[in-house]
Amino acid sequence: MQKTVDSDVSVILVGLFFKIAAQVDDVWVEYGAGKYMQYISIRSMFNQLGESRAKALLFFHAFTGSDTTSAFCYKGKKTAWNTWKAFDEATETFANLAVIPFLSIEDDSKEVETLERFVIYKYIKSSPLLEVDDARKEIFC
Numbered sequence: 001m002q003k004t005v006d007s008d009v010s011v012i013l014v015g016l017f018f019k020i021a022a023q024v025d026d027v028w029v030e031y032g033a034g035k036y037m038q039y040i041s042i043r044s045m046f047n048q049l050g051e052s053r054a055k056a057l058l059f060f061h062a063f064t065g066s067d068t069t070s071a072f073c074y075k076g077k078k079t080a081w082n083t084w085k086a087f088d089e090a091t092e093t094f095a096n097l098a099v100i101p102f103l104s105i106e107d108d109s110k111e112v113e114t115l116e117r118f119v120i121y122k123y124i125k126s127s128p129l130l131e132v133d134d135a136r137k138e139i140f141c
Helices: 007-019 042-049 051-063 077-086 090-099 110-123 132-140
Strands: 002-004 028-031 038-041
Touching: 007 028, 007 042, 007 051, 038 042, 042 051, 051 090, 077 090, 077 110, 090 110, 110 132
Parallel strands: 002 028
Antiparallel strands: 028 038
16 A cells, blocks of 8 residues: 555556566555545556556656646646547557657657647637647647
8 A cells, every 4th residue: 555645656556567468466555645545456446447558657647738848828637637548549650659668759859749739629619730830830720
């Protein structure tokens, strides 16, 4: 059992649970304080997400803003989560970048294209644009 008031701990545990899933029954986290305290099953969260989304969760969390990375302007976790649910193609890219965080990617790679589409979709759901700079120009104008 782990105790925390920081959601980052639970995110990291869920994102890395696939590495220990065969060796442990579960990991429990005591989350919150006072009357808001609750017990969270990491295996249950892992199973609800599925292995591919759980692996992708680490990159998603860092990319959309965490304690050590900035968030997108006016777009919080809820918007990012709903975008991810609607844009499932991002899961594979998120998972690859979470498992191999220092993967060298080219500007014209599939990963960059997917990340740009994800960001654009967060701001303009119906946009056919493929590059963030074009979307920024459209939003500005």
